[in-house]
Amino acid sequence: xxxxxxxxxxxxxxxxxxxxxxxxxxxxxxxxxxxxxxxxxxxxxxxxxxxxxxxxxxxxxxxxxxxxxxxxxxxxxxxxxxxxxxxxxxxxxxxxxxx
Numbered sequence: 068x069x070x071x072x073x074x075x076x077x078x079x080x081x082x083x084x085x086x087x088x089x090x091x092x093x094x095x096x097x098x099x100x101x102x103x104x105x106x107x108x109x110x111x112x113x114x115x116x117x118x119x120x121x122x123x124x125x126x127x128x129x130x131x132x133x134x135x136x137x138x139x140x141x142x143x144x145x146x147x148x149x150x151x152x153x154x155x156x157x158x159x160x161x162x163x164x165x166x
Contacts, residue, residue, distance in 0.1 A: 078150055081126035086111075087119050091128065091142055099132065099141040 081087055086109070093108050094100060102120070106113045120140060123129040127146050132139045 078126040078128065078146075081122045081128055082150075084119070084122075087123055090116075090119055090123065091147070094129070094140060094142045099139045102138045102140065105140065 090105070090109060093105065097108075100108070102113065102116065106116050109116060111119075120129065120131075124131055128143055128150075130141050130143050132141075
């Protein structure tokens with residue numbers, strides 16, 4: 068059970084940050100987004116953004132895709148939908164069958 072609890076602890080710690088929630092919200096609205104564009108959207112230095120993205124990736128809340136030298140991120144909607152209540156989930160869902 069400890070492994071399971073540690074997995075969920077990491078996920079909820081990742082969600083317990085306003086900037087990371089904002090990143091997730093922007094990715095919900097925009098879909099797959101280049102890290103350079105995301106840095107501009109978030110008005111955040113890439114190094115600071117990378118810190119937050121790594122936490123979200125480690126918690127399996129984001130999906131990362133590398134194309135040539137560019138990294139693209141998108142929300143792992145399956146994982147988010149699994150974790151969040153219906154009320155919160157509506158902030159990150161892209162389908163219209165919410166709330």
